[in-house]
Amino acid sequence: MIIHNTVRLRQEHKCFVCGEPAHSFSPNSEPVCLKADCRLVLIRKKQLSDSSYKLFFSLQAAQIKKTTELVKLREKRLAIKRDTEKKENLSCWEKAINPDCGYDPEQYPYAVVPSNLKKITRLPKKRKAIFRKTLYHLINESLSEGEGNQDENSRQNEVLENDSPFEAKACSICSGGCCCIGEEHAFLKKETIFHYMSGHPDQTPAQVVASYMKCLPEKSFENSCVNHTKTGCTLPRDMRSHVCNNYLCDPLNKLRKLFAQTPLPKGVFFISRAQNNWKKDDPDFDNRIVGSVLISRGDLC
Ligand code: SF4
Ligand code: SF4
Ligand SMILES: [Zn+2]
Incomplete structure (x- = not known):
């Protein structure tokens, strides 16, 4: 029952600074979320005079809300980018690996690798x-x-x-x-x-x-x-x-999982994307497909 009530309280309480769900609250204190910047406001409330605190609160709250909106927007853009790339990867793989071309997709999975386009x-x-x-x-x-x-x-x-x-x-x-x-x-x-x-x-x-x-x-x-x-x-x-x-990047992790299963794949269809390992998940960078190649087990002997 206590746990149930706590969950309900969390749902009902919003952080007094940013408006996101609060994580701690007591009858003697404002509800506040886990963000350090929001908690700082609570600390300053005890340290500053009323007028200084009012000014501090309005500036800090505006800044935190703006940052939170930007983070959410970025997450949304990243989710769209990932979804688009997934569809493009599937389409690229399906065009090359299908029974009409003589390949069983079950035996030839795909992996997406980043690129290094430096000179x-x-x-x-x-x-x-x-x-x-x-x-x-x-x-x-x-x-x-x-x-x-x-x-x-x-x-x-x-x-x-x-x-x-x-x-x-x-x-x-x-x-x-x-x-x-x-x-x-x-x-x-x-x-x-x-x-x-x-x-x-x-x-x-x-x-x-x-x-x-x-x-x-x-x-x-x-x-x-x-x-x-x-x-x-x-x-x-x-x-x-x-x-x-x-070091294992995401594609290598995926390959390791693929090759931990039986039967082993007969080959891997590699799709290369434009960005390097550290920029590939940045929605601000164009990460188009720049190449693809099928590598069969026989090619590696
Ligand atoms: S970062 Fe790459 S090139 Fe540099 S030492 Fe490590 S493996 Fe070699
Ligand atoms: S990002 Fe590094 S570990 Fe991953 S495929 Fe490229 S070179 Fe290999
Ligand atoms: Zn907050």
């Missing part, structure tokens, strides 16, 4: 210098923490299972749509460096830096991760971060 340019000296500085910083951190790196180091050794050739193919079609935000840090952490140094105890810090610097390409994707090239990542697996070695 290849010479890696600027300035970026190389920032990368070198990052490495020295991480080495210092790693050496000063010593044994403290151990926990993360064991995670660094983890290798995710079921890394199917279709996943590698997805990444090659996508061309590193997640690497675009690697900048000059390449997601390296002090634990990565500790892991590398543990495997190469003969290398001095300067040699460790030199080993990483040697992997830098002469040409890479403009403003992407410094190690990001047309043929993939120039860092060997044991020099990459735990994040880079284990």
